[in-house]
Amino acid sequence: MTRRVEVFIKNILPAHSHGAYTLVLHNPSSKIQLPVLIGSIEAQSIAMEMENIQSSRPLTHDLFVSALKKFEIGVKEICVEKLEEGIYYSTIYFVKDGIEHSMDSRTSDAIALAIKYKSPIFVLQEIIDEAGYHEEDISEEEEMDETENDVESFFSKLSVEDEPSDDEFADLSTEDLNRLLQEAIIEEDYDRAASIRDELAKRKS
DSSP: OOOEEEEEEEEEEEOSSTTEEEEEEEETTTTEEEEEEEEHHHHHHHHHHHTTOOOSSOOHHHHHHHHHHHTTOEEEEEEEEEEETTEEEEEEEEEETTEEEEEEEEHHHHHHHHHHHTOOEEEEHHHHHHHOEEGGGSOHHHHHHHHHTOGGGHHHHHOGGGOOOTHHHHTSOHHHHHHHHHHHHHTTOHHHHHHHHHHHHHHHO
């Protein structure tokens, strides 16, 4: 049986392709990293879950999760099981009444569900051997890019030109900031919501 390796999300980076992002998976023990290209919608869904930002209305993955939970279906784990012509293929392992079921899935969708269910993410060892790289192999410039583009700064990368400056919130009261935060969430302006949240967190520290 092919060995499976558990991986975790390290960060989300803007990719060279327009509207795409690179999800960096890594294994802390082996220090191996695996880049996975995903779309902006999937990237946003994953980042929102990791940053505990709630949408005013259910996004696609939220709706899917709600439907699964309604019928008492759990997500046991997901596994990236094939790499073909640069495309990753994954399987979601569901559990219903103690019986395991599996379903083919896009890797980005599988990871989004795993994050929402807090389920483990696995990758076959042969895929890591083929497409993974060791952290020590990253150049100093690439390492700086990864540091500057972690999950916490993901939302600002979605629309850098629209990112509000710190001065915009500096003179506002905490009450006003909380009100603006709710308005931003209702309007689904998650870039602004993340910036307001950061300002509120800064004041609590």
